Amino acid sequence: MREKLRSLADDLSILRGNFLVLLVTWVIFRFAFRLVMPYEPLYIRALGATPTVLGLMSAAYTAVFCLSLIPGSYVADRWGRKRIIVTMTYVLGFSYVFYILAPDWPFSPGWQLVLAGMLFAALARIYMPALQAMTADSLPPERRGLGYALTAVVPDAFATASPLVAAILVGRYGLVEGMRLAYTAVFGSFMVAATVRLLFLRETVRPAGPRGRMGIARFYAESAREMLGALKEASRSLKALVFIPLLVVPLSQALWSTFAPLFIVDFTGISEAEWGTISSIRLAFGLAAGLLAGKLADKLSRKKLLVVRYIASAPVVVGLAFAEGFVEVLAILLLLDLTAFIGMSASQALLADLTPREMRGRVLGARTLLMSLSSIPASPLVGFIYESVDPRLPFLALGVLSLVAALAMACLVEEPAEREI
Template identity: 35%
Template sequence: MTEETPQAEEQKPGLLSKVRSEFSFIRGNFLVLALSWLVMDLASEMPSTYYGLYVKALGGSASIIGLIGSVSMFFQALVQIPGGYLADKYGRRWLISTMTFGIALSQVFYAFAPSWQWLMVGAVVQSVCFIYRPALQAIIADSLPSDRRGMGFSIITLINSVSTTPSPLIAGWLFQAYGLVPSVRMGYTFVLVAFLIAGVIRLRLKETLEDPPKIDFGEMAGSIPVAIRESISVWGKVPRSAFALFTTDVLLMGSISIFMPIMVLYIVEDLGIPEVSWAIILTSLFVSMIVLSIPCGKIIDKYGKKRPLIAAYIIWIATIPLFVYGDFYRLLLAMILVGLMQVTLMSASAALQADLVPSEHRGKVSGSSNFFTLIAAAIGNLLGGYIYDNVSHTLPWWLQIVFVAPCILIIYFFVKEPKVEPAQAEVSPSSEP
């Protein structure tokens, strides 16, 4: 056996030390959440692959798909401002763990729905449980060092992509083996079990809000008017760039929601792509996100968030014709580009918001932002379904350009990126599970 040189011995510890330093933030709450996402996301994408076709099989139409999506977004919006207030008032942990179990139970309505109306009931129950979303966003931002937020949010995208990559393929196999309705019902049963497991994992979370008071349910109910006032007035307490970023989020969510209800219908029924081929195309999205997550995170941390955001919006506009005139290979390319756009957009936007918003306002800012983006999504869902059934099957796609182009101008002229110094996460190492 050949002996290693002293130089080689020195290089190995150096490389290992660098890797450890690069990913040292993956501990404590971030690690707990990462494990829960791995379980949740693997199951969640299974029924989502053929959701639109499932609704049609239960007696719905494109307009009904849009209506269910709109009602879901509306109820999610209603609970976001109270959710943000509660996260900043009573803490993040209890909301996240409790409502994860609630989402698990809501899957019963999806799995055993005899008609599309029961899907609506499930959507309402699930949406109310999303009151924990501001708490989740706040605990993530609290747990990431300021100079690792680009990488941190890219890691989140990577985890989601890794766990969801096999899901469309599994959905396609179940579709071939059992048919549309039975395979989707099995998918929702998997989701129920996965969220129960994730809820147990999330009981290991540590609170990041300092000395939260004991929960008073009477005071909590009476605090809703205060929550609404504070979640609106909070925009006067944060930099104007944060409000400009919020405006682009509203525009983007509204535009994406116009085509999302009808995407699988357009691809399968209008473009003639077989259902199993659609599962393969969808898988390419997650594969591209796996490959691109770490490089995008490093670019965002090294070169800033603003330029990657602008690039992501430009990529989205360039992708639209590939969907409208798609065949199997154009759709594969489109999904790879969408993967690049999603990784860049989600990581840069979330990291920039965390940079701009102080910890004490993150719950309220997230709640307020979620409220208005979900209202925009509710309107978009209704418009998308109606346009597809009554006006044009391609117009929902072309409208993306109308809404996304202003986002580029807003970010370029009105978002000023703060200078970020290396810092520790705002939660101590003792918060490790």
């Protein structure tokens, strides 16, 4: 009993300082954000966007996001983490005003106004490399798997009922008005979270400052040079861990962020209300699955867990393409969630293990940039295939690519003898 209590105390010891502050802020806005996540593609479609337009909107967002990542990675290591995180959390919150105000009457610029909000949010996410770096800085190497699992599990524990609340809003006020209320909650939560970060976050690196005064062109050139330099200095295993997910992530992001909700509602016999129920069940399941995945990532080989994740997810994602009915769809999604939690905890922990602290902003930013760039053509392509060819085809392709990624991960990635702090 004492050993179990001591082990629990060791696990909970990471809940302090910046990591605790970030976790609290994720809790604050996760409840509101989970209100809109299951219904966002349906909401934008109700404002007049076709599946192809949805894909193009996602591509436009990703392209602008890439433009913000280049200076964001540079700023995270040169100017420090806190200032950009706090400022852009406020700015990101204001991007949701566009979603709230988007009209839905005939011939009105409904989805176009949402697109403006998406692009505004993409620019605000210049803070992502700094946020990723501060999270890694704040976790001890031997607890990183659990720490990254907690970033998903704890906020979602407070958001388990969110999809059900969203389903009630949609049922009572209709899809459009219900989602406007939900986006209002998202805006308020970001304002509160930004203020908490302003008051309690502490800087984790000593800012070096920019190298003299620079115009925009030189600033971008300097930022890109720093990112490329960090990748060149990376070990072979770190480079592999950055590039191998590019086989899977573009198609996966396009599916799960936009087209999977449409597919499930359109082709599996699931209603909008049932989709909200499924989303809540998945969040509740994630509480146990996420903690299990985090503990496994700290006790077992992180590389082997990644290989198993890719192999296990391949047949399951193919199964979703042919699923019918509530129980079958739910079971498949829960299996996919389990593999996703295992992959998330293991990959983020292994990335931190392999990346020196002084390079984390640039390396993590470069990784996110590469994934985002590769996602730009994926979203409109999947939208076209969904609308004009066969909506099941992207699921089949993702299954095949997952097996290829598993083989590459097994051959090219080695775990470090000594983990970076």
